[in-house]
Amino acid sequence: MNPSDFDLALDQALQLRASGLDLEACLARFPQHAQALRPLLETADLASSGLAAAMPLPTPDLAPGRARLMAAARGGRRSAPAPAWRWAAAAIVAISLVLATGAVATRALPGDLLYPVKRALEDAQLTMAPDPDARATLRAELNTRRQNEVETLGTLGREAVVAFEGRVEDSTRSALVVDGIRIEGIHSAEVGERVSVRVRVTATGVILEELIRIEPPRPTASPEPTVPPVTRRPTTSALPAATRTAQPATGTAVPTREPSATPIPAAERTTETPAAMDPTAAPARPSATLDQPTTLPRPTEPPTPTPGGRRP
Amino acid sequence: MTRAHPMSTDEAALLRRLRANDLAAVAELHDRYAPAVFAYVYRRVGEQHLAEDLTADVFLKALEALRRGRFAHSALMAWLYRLAHNRVVDHYRKQRPQVTLPDDHPATDDVQAATQERALHRSVRGALNRLTDDQQQVIALRFGEGKTAAETARLLQKTEEAVWALQHRSLAALRRLLEGR
Structure with a gap:
């Protein structure tokens, strides 16, 4: 201008x-x-007189106003609408918390508070696996994780029930070794057979067999099993030898000592054994009646238990 | 052309702290600017307690605006003057129609002089309130606060030349109002 x-x-x-x-x-x-x-100029004089005539300025009492301002400022710090970056920060914190929980959960053992979280994450991983090969690889990893848990529980002397799968490496009348883990209990599995087992780790570190299922040989051509697996309850030495003998793979349940035991329907016997035998499995699963560890009695006469996990 | 000065480093730092909800910065804002805001408001309304209340309102309004990110000025004092002006205008809007009424009470010489002075104050403030926002502010700052044209330009975020033209129009309009035209 x-x-x-x-x-x-x-x-x-x-x-x-x-x-x-x-x-x-x-x-x-x-x-x-x-x-x-x-x-x-005359108007300017009037304006100066009219406005500045309030001079001299009184000494104002600004303290009450200041107190109101500070109270509002303090209140606002609690209730001010959060800007976008604050929401983003909250989201980051929440995600970090979830990831941290997941990270902590991966170290959880059966019986820990976060163990269900760990298993839920594993289930999610399996669900999200891109193809059957990846799923099989992941399943093998998770099985190894179960075995490691058994060993850790045994070392710590913490009681828990864990199910896993493995190959029988050694077999005696009162114990067998599955993937290096010594399991006490009468069984009929033979060396070289692939088994799914559910074991109870005791406070003394002994690993007792609760349930064992001999898996059919893995077919090489077809992924579908041709022979149904056989599930057997553990027996004790107090029972007649005949009852402790493994039954042929007829697809019917093996009689056990506990009268309340539920026979396994043939349709429920699958090769997804670790999951089916899993003590942490949801009750809705078909094999839930078998998988409740609380319904299974411990062996009354464990045959000379040996503390520890895998054999040296 | 003279443009308003950018915000000082000091003011910019204070503003950053205010936006971060720093309580100490809020206190500093009040302690630093409240006396000037009070003086401005007092000269516009002529009553101490009212001016104190309106001054407090100005700072509460400022706090609210800062929280909502509505600070768009380049100088805190200019912004506070604007808020103060708005608060005064709002006050007078609610107070109508009691402005510019002459005092008809008979009185002694001293009392009569004081009464005339008060009447002059009311007349000027009343006429001032009928000017446009920019005109009110330029009159209030130039002749109430005694600011120079350059200082007024900085506070109103205008060029000095714009203030020269504005004060011309403002004084002409004020004269017409004071003459009852």
């Missing part, structure tokens, strides 16, 4: 008046604008 000569003259005249110059002397400085300047 280009100021007019008059605007400039008015401002200069106002400055002169503010410095104390008399009105007439001031107007005499601007003879060409004097007539137009006079009413404006």
Whole structure:
């Protein structure tokens, strides 16, 4: 904006008046604008008198206002609407918490508070596996994890029930070794057979067989099993030898000592043994009646248990 | 062309702290600017307690605006003047129609002089309140606060030349109002 000569003259005249110059002397400085300047300078005097006449300023009491302001500021710190970055930060914290919980959960053992979280994460991993090969690889990993849990529980002397799968490496009348883990109990599995087992780890570190199922040989051509697996309850040495003998793979349940035991329907016998035998499995699963460890009695006469996990 | 100065480093730092809900910064804002805001408001309303209340309102409004990210000025004091002006205008809007009424009470010379002075204050404030926002502010800052055209330009976020033209129009409008036209 280009100021007019008059605007400039008015401002200069106002400055002169503010410095104390008399009105007439001031107007005499601007003879060409004097007539137009006079009413404006008089109005400026009125404005100065009218507004500045409230002078001298009283000493204000600003403390109550300050207190109101600070109270509002403190209140706002609690209730101010969160800006976007704050929501983002909260989301990051929440995600971190979930990841941290997951990370902690991966170290959880059966009986721990976070163990169900660990298993849920594993289930999610299996569900999200891109193809059957990846799922099989992951399943093998998870099985190894179960075996490691058994060993850790045995080392710590913590009681828990765990199911896993493995190959029988050694077999005696009262114990067998599955993937290096010594399991006490009467059984009929033979070396080289693949078995699914559910074991109870005792406070003394002994691993007792609760349930064992001999898996059919894995077919090489077809992924579908042709021979149904056989599930057998553990028996004790107190029972007649005949009852402790493994039954042929007829697909019917093996009689056990406990009268309340439920026979395994043929349709429920699958090769998904670790999951089916899993003590942490959901009750809705078909084999749930068998998988409740609380329904199974412990062997009354464990045959000379040996603490520890895998054989050296 | 003279443009308003950018915000000082000091003010920028204070503003950052205010936006971060720093309580100490809120206290500093009040302690630093409340006296000036009070003076501005007091000259506009002429009553101490009212000016104190309105000043407190100005700072509460400022806090609310800061929280909502509505600070768009380049200088805190200019912004506070604007808020103060708005609060005064709002006050007078609610107070109508009691402005510019002459005092008709008979009185002694001293009392009469004081009464006339109060009447002048009311007349000026009443006429001022009928100006546009920019005109009110330029009159209040130039002749109430005694700011120079350059200082007024900075506080109003305008060029100095714009203030020269504005004060011309403002004084002309104020005169017409005071003359009852």
